[in-house]
Amino acid sequence: MKTAVIRKEHFNAAHRLHNPAWSAERNQEVFGKCNNNNYHGHNYDLFVKVIGEPDPETGYVYDMKELRDLIKEHVTDRFDHKNLNLDVPEFENLNPSAENIAAVIWKALRAQIDEQFDLKVTLYETERNFVEYPA
Amino acid sequence: MKTAVIRKEHFNAAHRLHNPAWSAERNQEVFGKCNNNNYHGHNYDLFVKVIGEPDPETGYVYDMKELRDLIKEHVTDRFDHKNLNLDVPEFENLNPSAENIAAVIWKALRAQIDEQFDLKVTLYETERNFVEYPA
């Protein structure tokens, strides 16, 4: 049987939900106050889960210090205290919904973590709205 | 791969665990202080998870405002500040254990949410006792 290890990190960012192919009215109708022209923001809580077998010499599935550093380099240093729409290239043509942010984070980390490990991401936009990828 | 979106809501309700087919002694023995004649109560925290594929136009698996409104209409407006045993018809002949409450909520929401989406419910009776349906 496998074991999962989970690391919690966070970042604070501005964003705006907007589909440039739509009219202002349609954006307002679908995204409501999340479409605010001048952006709004969140304290995002991020949980990264790595699934594998513990190494018998260390008792570790994955070194949590190494996982922390990977998340810092590939996610939080790039997203924290930023405007996701304007400052993070992945969202230049992608709406920064929680679902899309989670998938972008998953892809960034999947490229760094050996394929023997499964990877899942949970992202809290608020304590009442959060997403998991993959489900 | 699919994405899950989760919405947290809550309601405050009175309830009592009791099996009318049993003697008072048997009820007391099995349910203990949860069988208190005059009811007791909880702040229930409810997490509703909807699993599907994000819509490419919105980046949404499911519009969380719509999910919030569905939960309000079909669950919290009917359960909040109520006595589950006396005020909610589903528990007229069903013991309002956390397991049964979660299944009742799941059925109420399953009828409202398109079959393309999977649905799961997590219900906290206290921060130390909670249930998931389906597991």
Added chain:
Amino acid sequence: MKTAVIRKEHFNAAHRLHNPAWSAERNQEVFGKCNNNNYHGHNYDLFVKVIGEPDPETGYVYDMKELRDLIKEHVTDRFDHKNLNLDVPEFENLNPSAENIAAVIWKALRAQIDEQFDLKVTLYETERNFVEYPA
């Protein structure tokens, strides 16, 4: 300078806000859904703060095991899994608002704790509504 020690306990209870001197209409108007005839309930979180000087032999302001036992005997064993209006004598003629519950708890504990110590009580009815006595 003095030091405060704080102990967290909890109890789950049913209650109803109601003023018997008023009409049903007036009760409904003032207390809204908190006036529900058949009660509703809460997970109450209780914080008891004792203020004094640490004993040089133990480093303790107050033995937390003793404080835990006092709260159990004089508060939670009497309130937990009960209907505050019907099962707890202090509320026979006193509306069990959070403010009044906190004052009743304070009086029960004040009688047990030596006067050299100051005493304060914080009571959470929900995570969004709570009270402190004395302020």
Added chain:
Amino acid sequence: MKTAVIRKEHFNAAHRLHNPAWSAERNQEVFGKCNNNNYHGHNYDLFVKVIGEPDPETGYVYDMKELRDLIKEHVTDRFDHKNLNLDVPEFENLNPSAENIAAVIWKALRAQIDEQFDLKVTLYETERNFVEYPA
């Protein structure tokens, strides 16, 4: 002795720390990543404390539904899903530090709450950084 009642609300907003009287270098040096040109954001948790004597007829210091509505009208409807620097007039010439936001909120609510009540505000910018006004 008086009793305090506390109501928790929240809002999600973008902001940027910036002193227009300073050079870009000085702003960067003092405010660091909080000075990001394109803003960043937070989930702000707001606790409003009202201190007074419970009314003997209701057991309430202050009707929490009324307090909730006051906070909604005078604070969260004006701040939630907004850019504090650009969308909220009070910050046109005032840096939206947590300290200043708390004082602005206090002033907005102080004007609405009778002087017989004391008023205090606690504002969480993150779970690790928060402020109280007045201290």
Added chain:
Amino acid sequence: MKTAVIRKEHFNAAHRLHNPAWSAERNQEVFGKCNNNNYHGHNYDLFVKVIGEPDPETGYVYDMKELRDLIKEHVTDRFDHKNLNLDVPEFENLNPSAENIAAVIWKALRAQIDEQFDLKVTLYETERNFVEYPA
């Protein structure tokens, strides 16, 4: 469909990560400050999940009072306020990483719970580092 019930318990323990087959340098390099000679410690939060079908007579998947007592007897009475490396026999030759502690707890409880029920354990070492077994 099955239902899961989850019980939260906790224990406070000292531990040290150390592989006796390695040099002091190698231990320091791999385990860092977790290798501190004189131990360090944690408040461990433990979630035990039991999966099965609710009994139609009780509405219970598993009696939570019984689950609480099993965890107390087989886990927390043996781990709480102990030094895992020195006081708990299972770790005499097993590094008390969170992964290994979770597996030891799972084995202790699996022996007590009927095979008709599935069993999972989640163990928080800190709120930012936690593990699930089986994944």
Added chain:
Amino acid sequence: MKTAVIRKEHFNAAHRLHNPAWSAERNQEVFGKCNNNNYHGHNYDLFVKVIGEPDPETGYVYDMKELRDLIKEHVTDRFDHKNLNLDVPEFENLNPSAENIAAVIWKALRAQIDEQFDLKVTLYETERNFVEYPA
């Protein structure tokens, strides 16, 4: 009126409550399982509150990055992943009760923070037992 700013930090440490002037029996009787010979441990959550007037140029009472670094240098780098009794000189002859740890932290930080600011420390040993100094 003054404003308070609060910073949350944490450290994980082993400790043991013990009075060397007492017999083993007396230590066991007073400190119970906290007297365990081989130590136990906690995740300590530390809140440091600094009270003063916001600087009109920054809107800051105290630069939180500076406060974070002071706490790191003078407290958490010295306490984290340590055995308080054996590794931290202040407890060589002082019982590391939560009350005494809070006072030691307060003294360490008081020496670093200008006298124009008031200083208070809150230390959580567990989420159910915590202390404030000064009260």
